Amino acid sequence: MFQAATLVLAGLAALAPLGADASLTHGSRRSSRHNSRALNRRANNATASASGSAGKCRSHKPTTAISLASALPTASTSAAADRAAETSAAASAATSKSASASSTGKASSAAAATSTKKASATSSSSAAESSSTSSSSSSSSSGSLKAALFPVDDTSSWTMASALEGAVKLTTDALNIVSEIKSISNPIKTQSGRTAMQASFPKGNWGLNKGISGGMSWYGQGQTSSSDWNNAKEMTFGYGIYFTDDFAFNKGGKLPGLYFGTSEDNARGCSGGNRDTDCASVRLMWRTDGKGEAYTYLPNPEVSSKFNANKVLCDVAPESDCNDTYGASVGRGAFSFKSGAWNDVAMRVQLNDGSEANGEIEIYFNGESKIKVDGLIISSSDATRAQGIMAQSFFGGSDSSWASPQDQDIYFSDFSVAITKTF
Numbered sequence: 001m002f003q004a005a006t007l008v009l010a011g012l013a014a015l016a017p018l019g020a021d022a023s024l025t026h027g028s029r030r031s032s033r034h035n036s037r038a039l040n041r042r043a044n045n046a047t048a049s050a051s052g053s054a055g056k057c058r059s060h061k062p063t064t065a066i067s068l069a070s071a072l073p074t075a076s077t078s079a080a081a082d083r084a085a086e087t088s089a090a091a092s093a094a095t096s097k098s099a100s101a102s103s104t105g106k107a108s109s110a111a112a113a114t115s116t117k118k119a120s121a122t123s124s125s126s127a128a129e130s131s132s133t134s135s136s137s138s139s140s141s142s143g144s145l146k147a148a149l150f151p152v153d154d155t156s157s158w159t160m161a162s163a164l165e166g167a168v169k170l171t172t173d174a175l176n177i178v179s180e181i182k183s184i185s186n187p188i189k190t191q192s193g194r195t196a197m198q199a200s201f202p203k204g205n206w207g208l209n210k211g212i213s214g215g216m217s218w219y220g221q222g223q224t225s226s227s228d229w230n231n232a233k234e235m236t237f238g239y240g241i242y243f244t245d246d247f248a249f250n251k252g253g254k255l256p257g258l259y260f261g262t263s264e265d266n267a268r269g270c271s272g273g274n275r276d277t278d279c280a281s282v283r284l285m286w287r288t289d290g291k292g293e294a295y296t297y298l299p300n301p302e303v304s305s306k307f308n309a310n311k312v313l314c315d316v317a318p319e320s321d322c323n324d325t326y327g328a329s330v331g332r333g334a335f336s337f338k339s340g341a342w343n344d345v346a347m348r349v350q351l352n353d354g355s356e357a358n359g360e361i362e363i364y365f366n367g368e369s370k371i372k373v374d375g376l377i378i379s380s381s382d383a384t385r386a387q388g389i390m391a392q393s394f395f396g397g398s399d400s401s402w403a404s405p406q407d408q409d410i411y412f413s414d415f416s417v418a419i420t421k422t423f
Contacts, residue, residue, distance in 0.1 A: 145414070148344035148367040149238035154418035158223035161240075161414035162195055168223060170195045175415065178264060178388070180218035181208060189411070191242055192342060196411035199393050206395040206403035214404070215394035216412070219259070219268065222389060227417045229386045234421035237389065238346030238364075242411040247339035249290050250395060251402045256412065257283030257295070258349055259390040260379060267387040270297040273325050273398075277303070278381040281390055282349050282361055285329065286337050293332040294347070294363050294371050299380055300324070307377050309357035316373055326398070331363065331371035344414070350421065354382045389415065 142163045149161060160170040168174050170188055186197050197216070205214035221229065229235075237258050243249075261267025261279035270279040277299045285295040299307040302324050313330050314322040321329040337343050344366050352359035359376035362369055378384070393410060396402040 144367060145344065148364065149240075149346055149414060149416040150236060150418050151238070151346050151364045151367065151369070152234075152236055152348055152418065152420045154236070154420045155422060156226055156228070157416065157418035158226035159414065159416035160195075161416060170197065170413070170415070174223065175218070175220040175389070175391075176222055176224060177218045177220040179268070183209070183213055184215060184217060186216050186218075191411040191413070194240060194242075194342065194411075194413040196240070196242065196413035199410045199412065201395060201404040201408050201410070203406050204400075204403050206397060206400055208392070208394050210396075210400075215392070217392045217394070219264075219387075220389045220391060221387070222415065222417050227419055228422075229388060231422045232351075232386050232419045233423050234348065234350040234360075234419075235386055236346055236348045236416075236418045236420055238344065238414070238416040240411075240413040241337065241343045241345060242341070242413070243286075243290070243337060243339040243343075244409045244411075245340040247290075247408055247410075248405040249286055249288055249337075250405055251397060252285055252287040253395040253397070253402070254295065254392050255284040255286065255345075256389060256391040256393065257281060257347060258386055259388065260349075260351070260384050260386050262381055262383045262385075264387045271327070271390070271392075275300050275303075277307070278379050278384055280378050280384070281327075282347060283327075283390060283392070284345060284347070284363070287329075287332055290337040290339065291333040292335045292337055292345075292363075292365065292370075294330040294361060294373075295327045296330055296361065297327045299377055306355065306380070309375055309377050312373060312375055316371060330361075330373065334363070334370040335365035342413070346416075348420070349378070349386070351384065351386075352376060352378050355380060389417070 145161060146164055149159060149164075150157060159167050160174065161167050162169075172188075186199055189196060189198050191198070199214070199216040201214045202212050205212040208215060208217050227235070235258070237256075239256060241255065259267045259270065259279075259281045261269065266276070267279050267281075269276050270281045275297055279297075280299070281297045283295045285293050287293060296313060298310050298313070301307040301310050311322075313328045314320050316331040316334075318331070318333040319329075320331060346364040348360070348362040348364070350358075350360040355377070357375050357377050359378040360374040361372070361376060363371040391412070393412070395404045
């Protein structure tokens with residue numbers, strides 16, 4: 001029996017060189033006639049008693065395990081070879097899967113009594129911590145990348161993700177920039193396999209034009225032939241974010257989003273501490289330790305009780321913070337950005353009908369819904385429309401305590417827009 005088991009293990013060892021061929025581990029396995037015949041010759045020399053003594057083979061690296069069954073001929077000539085194939089196939093099939101918890105926040109407007117309020121929930125915080133460890137890595141295939149950038153079925157769309165079919169090349173002309181701070185340079189480079197726009201943050205940089213130049217600031221309409229902003233009732237905006245290794249997040253900073261108004265000029269009036277009832281903006285922010293959140297300027301319930309529905313933003317778990325001057329910090333910590341890797345984000349915004357509180361905001365991180373708030377008044381005017389991409393990124397915050405602690409960069413790639421509902 002010992003001799004027979006030795007022969008079977010020798011047969012398994014004959015396939016060991018196949019483990020170095022990475023293509024075999026990704027579904028495009030090729031059989032080697034020479035190795036197959038050699039294994040059959042060894043297997044045919046095994047005694048009948050080997051069928052009861054074959055050892056089990058376990059892989060310590062499931063992602064590189066190779067199924068012996070796929071390398072053997074379909075018709076096995078011995079019981080020993082069959083058992084070896086079954087044992088190795090079972091080992092390669094035992095790949096563990098990690099589950100990512102989602103901390104989608106939904107809040108009730110009745111729970112918010114003031115315009116400055118913080119909400120926290122232990123269960124949501126735990127879910128956020130779980131999602132930050134299992135969902136922070138970038139989308140690894142064109143299929144998952146498409147799902148991350150386009151989380152909702154659309155009627156029309158465009159993308160600058162070169163990995164996706166029909167992609168438009170990332171250029172400033174293709175972004176159709178209508179306004180920008182020209183003193184800020186944002187070169188287009190290749191970063192970790194993607195064509196991306198670079199935003200540099202020198203040490204001490206904060207805000208926009210606050211002494212040390214840096215960051216990014218432009219407004220663009222993108223491919224208007226493929227996204228009719230004027231007819232968009234609901235839309236999504238997705239892109240990739242790459243924080244360089246050991247990025248120092250400090251207290252936080254702004255990330256791109258969408259802006260809305262009765263005109264392009266009017267729409268730019270809802271940011272930087274300025275509010276109105278017929279314009280809005282929905283962006284993202286990073287916070288301390290890379291915690292992510294939605295950052296919104298919507299009609300202020302403190303100005304008029306007509307907008308009380310928007311108090312719901314103040315109670316989105318794990319944490320939210322509303323104030324009378326600046327934007328609302330919504331769902332802080334529902335996901336976390338990872339430095340040294342691509343993070344794919346998308347937002348979905350549905351406009352409300354006139355004074356009706358039926359607007360919606362949803363934030364996706366690496367293809368998973370993390371923040372969802374409905375029952376909102378995005379604008380008080382039926383004439384309000386999405387105007388395009390509001391691509392601002394800077395540390396801040398309204399003072400130097402938010403400044404970048406070191407020289408560092410963020411890269412932005414794969415800008416993608418979809419119209420998902422029309423008027």
